[in-house]
Amino acid sequence: MVQLPENCCKPEFQRDPSALSLLYVQSSTGKLVPLSAIANITQNVGPLTVTHVAQLPSATISFDTLPGTSLSQATDAIKQVASELLPSTITPSFQGSAQTFQQSFNDLGALLLVSIVVIYLILGILYEDFIHPITILSGLPSAGFGALLTLLIFQVDLNLYSFIGIILLVGIVKKNGIMLVDFAIEAQRKEGKNSFDAIYAACLTRFRPIMMTTMAALIGTLPIALGTGVGSEARRPLGIAIVGGLLFSQILTLYLTPVFYIYMEGLRKNLGQPKFKFSRFFFKKPKVRGEY
Numbered sequence: 001m002v003q004l005p006e007n008c009c010k011p012e013f014q015r016d017p018s019a020l021s022l023l024y025v026q027s028s029t030g031k032l033v034p035l036s037a038i039a040n041i042t043q044n045v046g047p048l049t050v051t052h053v054a055q056l057p058s059a060t061i062s063f064d065t066l067p068g069t070s071l072s073q074a075t076d077a078i079k080q081v082a083s084e085l086l087p088s089t090i091t092p093s094f095q096g097s098a099q100t101f102q103q104s105f106n107d108l109g110a111l112l113l114v115s116i117v118v119i120y121l122i123l124g125i126l127y128e129d130f131i132h133p134i135t136i137l138s139g140l141p142s143a144g145f146g147a148l149l150t151l152l153i154f155q156v157d158l159n160l161y162s163f164i165g166i167i168l169l170v171g172i173v174k175k176n177g178i179m180l181v182d183f184a185i186e187a188q189r190k191e192g193k194n195s196f197d198a199i200y201a202a203c204l205t206r207f208r209p210i211m212m213t214t215m216a217a218l219i220g221t222l223p224i225a226l227g228t229g230v231g232s233e234a235r236r237p238l239g240i241a242i243v244g245g246l247l248f249s250q251i252l253t254l255y256l257t258p259v260f261y262i263y264m265e266g267l268r269k270n271l272g273q274p275k276f277k278f279s280r281f282f283f284k285k286p287k288v289r290g291e292y
Contacts (some may be wrong), residue, residue: 017043020026053093054117060095071098108163115170116140123178127185131264136177139253141144143173146248156237165241172217172246176253184261195265199258207254214250218243254265 020041024032035041051058065074075098082092093099116137123133147166149156183202187193193201223240 005240017041019057023134053095054090060169096237103173108160108167112163112167119170119174125187131268132181132261133184135257135261135264136174137182139171139173139177139249139257142252142256143169143245143249150240150244151237153244154240154241159237160271161239162237165238168238168242169245169249172242173249173252173253175213175255176210176249179210180253180257181261195262199261203254203258210253211250215248218246221246 018041019034021034022033025035027033028199051060062079063074065071066179075094078094079092082185086092120133123136124130127133143164147162147169148158151162156162168170180199180202183206184195184198187198188195219238221242224235225243227235227239
């Protein structure tokens with residue numbers, strides 16, 4: 001227990017560090033001992049404030065990236081240096097924009113997977129089939145590859161914005177597959193065509209709307225990819241990823257999707273299974289009295 005002298009809060013005691021010698025500390029025997037008897041009071045340079053993170057004292061070191069260096073490369077280099085130089089008693093952690101970047105980037109992979117699964121379920125309910133949603137989503141790998149290849153050509157890092165562009169490609173590219181598969185299914189059901197003739201007619205009939213919608217999305221995104229000005233460096237990766245993915249996937253869509261459709265239909269016939277409907281899976285027909 002520390003006993004404070006009377007009038008210790010006066011300004012003259014707060015200006016002079018030697019006033020600390022007026023403090024008394026209670027010993028184990030109950031007597032008061034002056035602080036100068038058990039401690040040496042010296043003046044030195046120290047921080048004006050001590051920051052805390054999770055109730056632990058912390059020191060903040062700020063950094064910036066060189067031109068052409070991404071934030072992910074900087075954080076990886078800092079982690080390597082910290083593991084080599086800092087003792088085990090110090091726990092390094094990122095704060096601010098670096099922490100936000102890491103948390104966001106770690107969740108984007110799961111977000112991409114969830115979006116694909118949700119789209120698959122919606123398409124399965126729409127077509128009442130498990131196979132053709134896979135056919136529609138078959139163009140997504142080419143779109144992702146085109147986006148990554150374009151980022152590599154223009155030497156743009158895969159950051160938060162470019163990853164968001166890849167997620168947007170999932171919604172833009174799948175409409176090409178929907179146009180082809182929807183027409184082919186209707187041709188098989190109503191006109192009795194086989195899978196080859198149905199998808200071939202779909203490619204001829206839906207070529208113009210596919211090109212129109214793709215060019216509309218491409219021209220709308222091109223200003224973002226070529227944009228200049230304040231803040232354009234943050235938006236350009238998003239535009240470059242979308243433009244590259246659209247161009248590459250558009251070239252391959254009219255080749256991959258029909259082939260995938262024919263093979264999936266052939267697989268269905270080889271297995272000897274009819275089209276499995278989602279309605280049969282989620283809803284069961286109620287039994288009528290006397291029905292077995």
